[in-house]
Amino acid sequence: MTTTVDSILAEYAGAGRDALIPILQRVQEREGYLSTDAIVRIGEKLDLPAAKIYGVATFYNQFRFQPRGKNHIMICRGTACHVKGSAKVLENISHRTGVEPGRTSRDGQFSIEVVACMGACALAPAVNVNGHFYPKVSPTKVDRLIQDCRDEETN
Amino acid sequence: MIKFEVDNVSVEAKEGDTILGALRRNGVNVPTLCHMEDLAPTGACRICVVEVDGMRGLVPACSYPVAEGMKIKSRSPRVIEARRTVTQLLLANHPDDCLYCSRSGNCELQTIATELGVRQRLYRGQRATRKLDVSSPSVVRDPEKCILCGRCVRMCEEVQGVSAIDFIGRGSSTVIGTAFDRGLNVSSCINCGQCIVVCPTGALTERSHVDEVIAALADPDKYVVVQHAPAISVTIAEEFGVKPGTDADGRLVAALRRAGFDKVFDTSFSADLTIMEEGSELISRIRNNGVLPMITSCSPGWIKYVETFYPQLLPNVSTCKSPQQMLGALIKSFFAQTQGIAPEKIVSVSIMPCTAKKFEAQRPEFAPNGLPDVDYVLTTREAARLLRTCGINMERLEPDNADTPFGERSSAGKIFGAGGGVMEAAIRSAHFLLTGKELSEPKLTALRGTKDRKEMQLDIDGLKVGVAVVSGLGNARTLMNEIAAGRSDIHFIEVMACPGGCVGGGGQPIGLDRESVKERMKTLYNIDRDDALRVSHKNANVQRLYREFLGEPLGHRSHELLHTHYGKRDVLR
Numbered sequence: 063m064t065t066t067v068d069s070i071l072a073e074y075a076g077a078g079r080d081a082l083i084p085i086l087q088r089v090q091e092r093e094g095y096l097s098t099d100a101i102v103r104i105g106e107k108l109d110l111p112a113a114k115i116y117g118v119a120t121f122y123n124q125f126r127f128q129p130r131g132k133n134h135i136m137i138c139r140g141t142a143c144h145v146k147g148s149a150k151v152l153e154n155i156s157h158r159t160g161v162e163p164g165r166t167s168r169d170g171q172f173s174i175e176v177v178a179c180m181g182a183c184a185l186a187p188a189v190n191v192n193g194h195f196y197p198k199v200s201p202t203k204v205d206r207l208i209q210d211c212r213d214e215e216t217n
Numbered sequence: 218m219i220k221f222e223v224d225n226v227s228v229e230a231k232e233g234d235t236i237l238g239a240l241r242r243n244g245v246n247v248p249t250l251c252h253m254e255d256l257a258p259t260g261a262c263r264i265c266v267v268e269v270d271g272m273r274g275l276v277p278a279c280s281y282p283v284a285e286g287m288k289i290k291s292r293s294p295r296v297i298e299a300r301r302t303v304t305q306l307l308l309a310n311h312p313d314d315c316l317y318c319s320r321s322g323n324c325e326l327q328t329i330a331t332e333l334g335v336r337q338r339l340y341r342g343q344r345a346t347r348k349l350d351v352s353s354p355s356v357v358r359d360p361e362k363c364i365l366c367g368r369c370v371r372m373c374e375e376v377q378g379v380s381a382i383d384f385i386g387r388g389s390s391t392v393i394g395t396a397f398d399r400g401l402n403v404s405s406c407i408n409c410g411q412c413i414v415v416c417p418t419g420a421l422t423e424r425s426h427v428d429e430v431i432a433a434l435a436d437p438d439k440y441v442v443v444q445h446a447p448a449i450s451v452t453i454a455e456e457f458g459v460k461p462g463t464d465a466d467g468r469l470v471a472a473l474r475r476a477g478f479d480k481v482f483d484t485s486f487s488a489d490l491t492i493m494e495e496g497s498e499l500i501s502r503i504r505n506n507g508v509l510p511m512i513t514s515c516s517p518g519w520i521k522y523v524e525t526f527y528p529q530l531l532p533n534v535s536t537c538k539s540p541q542q543m544l545g546a547l548i549k550s551f552f553a554q555t556q557g558i559a560p561e562k563i564v565s566v567s568i569m570p571c572t573a574k575k576f577e578a579q580r581p582e583f584a585p586n587g588l589p590d591v592d593y594v595l596t597t598r599e600a601a602r603l604l605r606t607c608g609i610n611m612e613r614l615e616p617d618n619a620d621t622p623f624g625e626r627s628s629a630g631k632i633f634g635a636g637g638g639v640m641e642a643a644i645r646s647a648h649f650l651l652t653g654k655e656l657s658e659p660k661l662t663a664l665r666g667t668k669d670r671k672e673m674q675l676d677i678d679g680l681k682v683g684v685a686v687v688s689g690l691g692n693a694r695t696l697m698n699e700i701a702a703g704r705s706d707i708h709f710i711e712v713m714a715c716p717g718g719c720v721g722g723g724g725q726p727i728g729l730d731r732e733s734v735k736e737r738m739k740t741l742y743n744i745d746r747d748d749a750l751r752v753s754h755k756n757a758n759v760q761r762l763y764r765e766f767l768g769e770p771l772g773h774r775s776h777e778l779l780h781t782h783y784g785k786r787d788v789l790r
């Protein structure tokens with residue numbers, strides 16, 4: 063695993079601290095999240111403390127620090143979705159799965175990601191689970207959606 | 218000189234002054250929260266705003282330079298309103314906990330709210346529920362009381378070079394935290410407590426052991442002894458409102474005895490002992506081609522720093538335990554034996570200027586057979602709290618002497634409390650051990666004062682020895698990098714984790730500034746100037762301890778009780 067990070071870091075040989083964000087993005091692209099090991103390796107390379115990197119990374123919504131769950135739920139928090147009540151949807155999903163945005167449940171079943179806009183404003187509020195798209199998600203729909211995910215697991 | 222006006226009064230400022238500096242010098246108080254002495258301003262909190270004629274917006278006094286002819290309004294309705302609003306916003310999601318808060322009475326937020334006459338809650342923000350971090354044996358973090366001023370982060374990063382904590386997240390969910398929000402105990406934190414001393418609120422406090430000590434004192438089956446570090450007597454009076462630099466040595470001893478401690482010992486005694494061991498170790502390293510430069514090991518924050526960031530330098534670190542741990546080991550061995558008390562019955566308490574000492578005391582290295590040599594460490598602040606809880610008025614007590622066999626000290630042991638003092642004490646004794654003669658002048662001016670780095674080249678009967686003193690880990694890092702880069706004219710280094718040494722320790726009274734650190738140091742050096750016994754090797758009780766129990770410095774018993782080894786530490790850094 064560290065080798066992926068090392069190979070990315072190798073591409074940035076000689077780079078300074080301003081390369082931090084691009085490096086973090088590349089690592090997340092390849093590994094799906096930023097692991098402790100990855101952050102420590104990046105820190106050694108750029109001479110940056112882990113707390114500093116974590117601070118910078120948490121400033122941006124795009125980074126996650128746990129691997130994705132089996133069901134990766136993306137919730138749109140763009141303006142249109144917000145107007146149509148996406149905050150409530152997020153709260154519901156979070157409550158039903160017991161997972162906070164940006165996190166993964168302990169059993170690895172669910173992870174939640176908040177995205178700025180999915181470009182499906184006409185179908186707000188929009189949710190995406192493992193690439194599958196759900197339009198006009200009402201709170202009741204959330205219940206079914208989560209149940210479906212769970213059922214799939216037991217079957 | 219710059220002439221300017223404040224509230225229609227003409228005053229003067231120095232070139233390069235900020236508005237804040239100039240106003241304060243001219244008797245105008247300006248509240249600040251994010252401002253830190255000696256560090257570049259960030260202008261983050263905006264509580265310090267003033268009005269400047271000709272400028273549209275209000276100006277943060279801490280980060281704006283005064284200019285010739287400037288007309289400043291420091292107390293206009295607009296200024297007061299703005300400051301009140303900032304305060305109101307800070308209080309919007311602040312817990313109403315003053316009554317139960319350890320900082321009540323010396324909380325800067327509380328003071329500012331009071332001074333500005335903020336008497337009711339205007340905005341009710343959502344109160345964030347955030348977990349207390351009690352994972353560290355030294356520092357407790359309560360994020361709910363944090364106002365995000367950033368002082369702790371800057372102290373940790375810019376002064377200490379540790380960066381265990383930073384701003385995590387963004388917007389209203391921003392918190393101060395460690396990498397991956399883990400406990401402070403698994404971060405790169407070295408427990409120095411400097412963040413506590415600069416925190417304006419109750420968000421950072423020490424892990425308190427006052428209640429445990431009170432319980433032990435009340436337990437008839439326990440024999441409770443206490444040791445107090447060299448820097449305590451010159452700082453504890455500040456906790457009771459006395460001005461910095463007041464020595465309360467004898468009265469502190471009397472107060473502790475009143476509190477019910479069975480014996481009151483002076484850690485300056487084991488500082489003298491440390492000098493005997495460390496001085497001998499240095500000479501042995503020089504004579505036998507040992508690893509040099511040798512680096513002092515009294516400061517447990519420094520030790521953890523080496524273990525975390527410079528493990529390759531561990532062989533350079535003296536094997537001597539710190540004075541606290543030396544005395545702790547002696548109390549539960551030599552003292553217990555001679556008094557016929559079972560070591561399990563003894564509760565060994567120490568009063569230290571330092572939160573890292575709490576961490577040190579619970580290290581497995583210092584608990585032979587699972588029985589810790591030191592049971593509880595109280596900071597200066599906690600010791601004052603203990604005395605207050607017990608209703609003891611130190612000022613009214615007659616001074617008293619510490620108990621034998623660990624009560625006598627030289628003033629060389631006493632100056633351990635000032636950055637540079639260990640080195641000065643060590644040179645005095647090393648000179649004697651090498652030549653059989655005393656230094657003609659025991660005062661080593663080059664090693665005194667609050668400079669970041671102090672160096673000196675000595676010639677001891679033809680033996681050339683280079684010494685350096687640093688305090689504050691950022692300064693230590695600079696020196697260590699020079700050593701790593703091959704610098705070889707330095708043979709002995711004193712490092713103290715806290716700026717200024719123990720007088721500036723993370724367990725010292727809140728409200729630490731450069732001036733009070735200087736006053737505390739001055740008092741220690743005045744004690745030294747006036748003392749009859751100024752060298753550790755002449756401490757009669759130390760000599761007796763060697764004769765009757767330890768044998769020789771670096772001898773078998775010493776090795777067993779007074780020396781140790783440290784190892785590399787793997788943490789998230």
Ligand code: SF4
Nearest residue numbers: 314315318324418419
């Ligand atoms: S931090 Fe200050 S304002 Fe907040 S509860 Fe404690 S004393 Fe009161």
Ligand code: SF4
Nearest residue numbers: 373406407409410412
């Ligand atoms: S105790 Fe020292 S090292 Fe730890 S967080 Fe505070 S300032 Fe940083």
Ligand code: SF4
Nearest residue numbers: 363364366367369416
């Ligand atoms: S913990 Fe204290 S020093 Fe640190 S940001 Fe919060 S209030 Fe400021």
Ligand code: FES
Nearest residue numbers: 260262263265279
């Ligand atoms: S003290 Fe000036 S902006 Fe905070």
